[in-house]
Amino acid sequence: GENVEQHPSTLSVQEGDSAVIKCTYSDSASNYFPWYKQELGKGPQLIIDIRSNVGEKKDQRIAVTLNKTAKHFSLHITETQPEDSAVYFCAARYSGTYKYIFGTGTRLKVLA
């Protein structure tokens, strides 16, 4: 069935260190993978995305990698800052639909 697994559920890093969040999806025909950042009391905010025909995408301190064979994709945040603290959700858009299946979220804490 449709499923996106996300790890870890919580992650604490020191300011300036890197953070990596990993997701695995089940539908090999999925073709679009966005990452969302959600702060308390706010809606999810798109921070980066990647399509299935690309292996890696970078935007300043944020990068996403995709391994289609293994059905894995990961979010990498470098030089973390306290304002990066939030819940991060990965998602996969399944073939034939436009809905997203979200991962279970990772609560990232960046310690100053």
Place this chain on the structure above:
Amino acid sequence: AAGVIQSPRHLIKEKRETATLKCYPIPRHDTVYWYQQGPGQDPQFLISFYEKMQSDKGSIPDRFSAQQFSDYHSELNMSSLELGDSALYFCASSLTPKFGGYTFGSGTRLTVV
């Protein structure tokens, strides 16, 4: 830049009452999606509309219904409310379903007492 507008921001209802949540997409966006997010949970897809027609259906209870109007705004109607319906309800919009990521609104927090 204009964002997705949801109203109301907060809503308190009693069990068995009805509620209507409204969503105004980003101008020119023709696709609207509704998600439900319980406390500490990931967003769960409810339903979506493209050009005023239902395009996808997820785990939306039969007690809920939704529609998209000619101006592309959408309303989620919830009847016979149950305590378990208490959650954040997010609306998102995109320019056609095929284009990239969609933009979420700030959500409506529904509390059923």
